[in-house]
Amino acid sequence: MKQLGPKCKLYRIKGGPKQKVTYYELGKHIQELEDNFYAILDTLPKDPHITYLSYNWLSGELVRRVRKQYPGEHLHLVLALSASRLNGGEGTRKINEEWRAFEQLTFHDAKYIFCGSRQERQELLEEYDGIDEQKVTVINYGIDTNIFFKRPGSEGDYFRRSIEKFQERFDHTS
Numbered sequence: 001m002k003q004l005g006p007k008c009k010l011y012r013i014k015g016g017p018k019q020k021v022t023y024y025e026l027g028k029h030i031q032e033l034e035d036n037f038y039a040i041l042d043t044l045p046k047d048p049h050i051t052y053l054s055y056n057w058l059s060g061e062l063v064r065r066v067r068k069q070y071p072g073e074h075l076h077l078v079l080a081l082s083a084s085r086l087n088g089g090e091g092t093r094k095i096n097e098e099w100r101a102f103e104q105l106t107f108h109d110a111k112y113i114f115c116g117s118r119q120e121r122q123e124l125l126e127e128y129d130g131i132d133e134q135k136v137t138v139i140n141y142g143i144d145t146n147i148f149f150k151r152p153g154s155e156g157d158y159f160r161r162s163i164e165k166f167q168e169r170f171d172h173t174s
Contacts, residue, residue, distance in 0.1 A: 011040050013033050013036050013037050013040065013062070014036055015029050015032040015033035015036050016029040016032065016033070017029075024096070024099070026058045027057075027058060027096070027098045027099065027102070030058065030061065030062065033058070033062055034062055034065055034066065037062055037066050038066065038069070041066060041069075041070045044070075048070075049072070050070060050071075050072030050073075051072055051073045051075060052066075052067065052072055052073065052074045052075065053075050053076075053077065054074065054075070054076045054077070054106060054110070055076070055077045055078075055079050056079055056080070057082065057099045057102040057103045057106065058102065060074075060076055060102060060103065060105075060106025060107075060109070060110070061102040061105060061106060063076075063106075063109070064105055064106060064109040067109070073111050073112075074109055074110045074111055075110060075111065075112050075113075075114070076106055076107065076110035076112070076113045076114070077114045078113060078114065078115045078116065078120060078124060079116075081103070081120065081123055081124060081127065082099050082100050082103055083100075083123060083127035083128070084120075084123055084127075103128070104128055104129070107124070107128050107131050108130065108131070110135070111135060112135050112136075112137060113131070113135055113136045113137070114136075114137055114138075114139050115136060115137070115138050115139075116138070116139065116140060116141045117138060117140060117141070118138055120138075121136050121137075121138050124136060
């Protein structure tokens with residue numbers, strides 16, 4: 001647990017095997033994660049005010065499940081839509097039906113959904129049935145324009161400019 005402020009705590013839920021598990025295999029451990037989530041929630045005072053923040057298909061599903069016993073507002077931050085990944089060529093071996101189903105349930109359960117771009121918002125509304133567009137808000141990702149910049153036409157020029165930008169930054173900090 002990490003205390004973020006007088007009334008705000010951040011909890012990490014433990015679960016799964018000790019060896020590294022790929023992102024795509026996390027669903028196999030959802031019951032263990034849910035049990036460990038309840039163990040944390042059971043230590044809180046009676047009727048706490050809880051705001052849940054989820055950011056992927058698995059955390060969204062966990063929040064959806066525990067809200068039945070521990071009500072609270074569910075805010076979901078979209079980091080990657082499985083529909084976009086599939087449309088981009090990522091195979092169904094990695095993005096399975098469980099992931100897609102949990103995503104759909106998460107988007108319906110969340111009170112607010114935050115997307116990093118208008119395009120991502122549009123993809124969400126087109127690819128996932130019945131999402132209330134009023135609860136989907138765009139908050140553009142902040143970027144440091146001293147590090148990230150529009151990619152020029154050729155890859156060679158991109159790498160050259162990238163190295164120059166990082167070298168400039170390194171020279172200013174040393």
